Amino acid sequence: AHSDGTIVEEASNYVGWGNETSDAEIELEPGNWSLDNFGQVLIATVRNNKTFEWDPSADNALTTRATVSSNNPQQSVMTIVSDRDRHLIHLGTQTTIGSADTQDKMFIRFSDQEDRTDYAPVSTNTAGTFRIDAGTRIIGGVNAGTYTLILTNTAAYAMRFVGPPFTFSIEQVGSNCGLISQHSVIAINGVVYWMGQAGGFYLYDGTVKKIPCSVEDFVFTTIDDGDLGLNFGSTDIIYAGYNSLFNEINWFYPKAGSTQIDRVVSYNYFEQAWSIGSLDRTTYYDKTVFDNPYATKYDTTGTPSFPVIQGVTTQNGATTLYAHEKGTDQVSSDGTATAIVGTIQSGDFEVPGQAEAGFATMGEFFMKMRRFVPDFRALTGNARVTINLKDFPSDTEASSSLGPFTVSPTTQKVDTRARGRALNIKVENTTTSETWRYGTFRADVQVDGRR
Numbered sequence: 001a002h003s004d005g006t007i008v009e010e011a012s013n014y015v016g017w018g019n020e021t022s023d024a025e026i027e028l029e030p031g032n033w034s035l036d037n038f039g040q041v042l043i044a045t046v047r048n049n050k051t052f053e054w055d056p057s058a059d060n061a062l063t064t065r066a067t068v069s070s071n072n073p074q075q076s077v078m079t080i081v082s083d084r085d086r087h088l089i090h091l092g093t094q095t096t097i098g099s100a101d102t103q104d105k106m107f108i109r110f111s112d113q114e115d116r117t118d119y120a121p122v123s124t125n126t127a128g129t130f131r132i133d134a135g136t137r138i139i140g141g142v143n144a145g146t147y148t149l150i151l152t153n154t155a156a157y158a159m160r161f162v163g164p165p166f167t168f169s170i171e172q173v174g175s176n177c178g179l180i181s182q183h184s185v186i187a188i189n190g191v192v193y194w195m196g197q198a199g200g201f202y203l204y205d206g207t208v209k210k211i212p213c214s215v216e217d218f219v220f221t222t223i224d225d226g227d228l229g230l231n232f233g234s235t236d237i238i239y240a241g242y243n244s245l246f247n248e249i250n251w252f253y254p255k256a257g258s259t260q261i262d263r264v265v266s267y268n269y270f271e272q273a274w275s276i277g278s279l280d281r282t283t284y285y286d287k288t289v290f291d292n293p294y295a296t297k298y299d300t301t302g303t304p305s306f307p308v309i310q311g312v313t314t315q316n317g318a319t320t321l322y323a324h325e326k327g328t329d330q331v332s333s334d335g336t337a338t339a340i341v342g343t344i345q346s347g348d349f350e351v352p353g354q355a356e357a358g359f360a361t362m363g364e365f366f367m368k369m370r371r372f373v374p375d376f377r378a379l380t381g382n383a384r385v386t387i388n389l390k391d392f393p394s395d396t397e398a399s400s401s402l403g404p405f406t407v408s409p410t411t412q413k414v415d416t417r418a419r420g421r422a423l424n425i426k427v428e429n430t431t432t433s434e435t436w437r438y439g440t441f442r443a444d445v446q447v448d449g450r451r
Helices: 216-220 232-237
Strands: 033-038 041-046 051-054 078-082 087-091 107-110 128-131 138-143 148-152 155-163 167-175 185-188 191-195 201-204 208-211 239-243 248-253 263-268 273-277 283-285 294-299 318-323 329-331 337-339 343-345 352-356 359-362 365-373 378-380 383-390 405-407 414-420 422-428 435-437 442-450
Touching: 033 078, 041 078, 078 138, 087 138, 107 167, 128 167, 138 185, 148 185, 155 201, 167 201, 185 239, 191 239, 191 248, 216 263, 239 283, 365 383, 383 414, 405 414, 414 422
Parallel strands: none
Antiparallel strands: 033 041, 041 051, 078 087, 087 107, 107 128, 138 148, 148 155, 155 167, 185 191, 191 201, 201 208, 239 248, 248 263, 263 273, 283 294, 294 318, 329 337, 343 422, 352 359, 365 414, 365 442, 378 435, 383 405, 383 422
């Protein structure tokens, strides 16, 4: 503590003034914030700490700091405003308001309706408390319109306003579906999607369902060659962002061995299609007020350049703000363009052999692809098409001898001379000012001997 008795909260193993700490390093948990609106008032809670509020209608609001909300718990995992009935809900909060030793990570406290400062449950108001019991701590939650979904490290709870005398009903709706991080959950049109703590992705639309995921092993494990996995020691920084322009949910995460976000896995819930990519975005905000989604990239060794600050160094890094879904390249503030590489690759395919006992044998014949006809829905610049070949499943695939092939908007057909037992097709762009949308791939393929 400080000499006046105030607890030191920002470091560990504090010894005393003039004495060094016994730790070589001090590691603090990320300052995760939950933000919500109570009318036009911003409610902001830093995880496991205090709740603040900021009123934009106040005099000199833009030059006035947010202030600690009066009569609110001083330790909460997060806060949520229930939109329909306007209660301020504290998750994982204090059982006794103001008592620092009473935070219970499974305890829920909600204010009186329309009063974000009244938490004393009496017969004349709708304030109250509730403790859930499936799991050891509440990880996060989200308001989905008619209900609030609360997720612990193992289970899911639906919280619905029912009015007096109970105010809310809280029921467990799922088990073995815990949330991996506070911000890895998102609500879209009344459906909640999240990344699971033990792997996999889930949704709740009245029933908890695990979403079939074709890239689950790539995201969560390093079992197979090429699977990058995620860093389970840095899951606190994983978060979900919504791209309404393409019906996509993006989960940004750090790969194994990385402490900063550098990967993204995307789910198109309309087409039920998955994709993966390298994208280091530390925050993301969908197209709402502005015409484009906006996101930021954090560089640990960058130097802030705007606004001009005298004496600034690289000590704390720098963040760059990007407008997304604009143009074909990533363009920095100085005009330097970097290609945004896009790749899609099919699985291996073979030609069936002769039917034996009612079953077609696979891998019996070699096949030859003589040519293909490109048919892109949209193509700006060039695209590169690679025909990958291998004779056995354990072989390393290699490009056909004449490939890769460059396809332009005027290309009518491409002669390939590709031969192998198994083929797959890879389409990509590699340089700036190139973009494409995949269409129908048509190829001349025939049986070409057996061995």
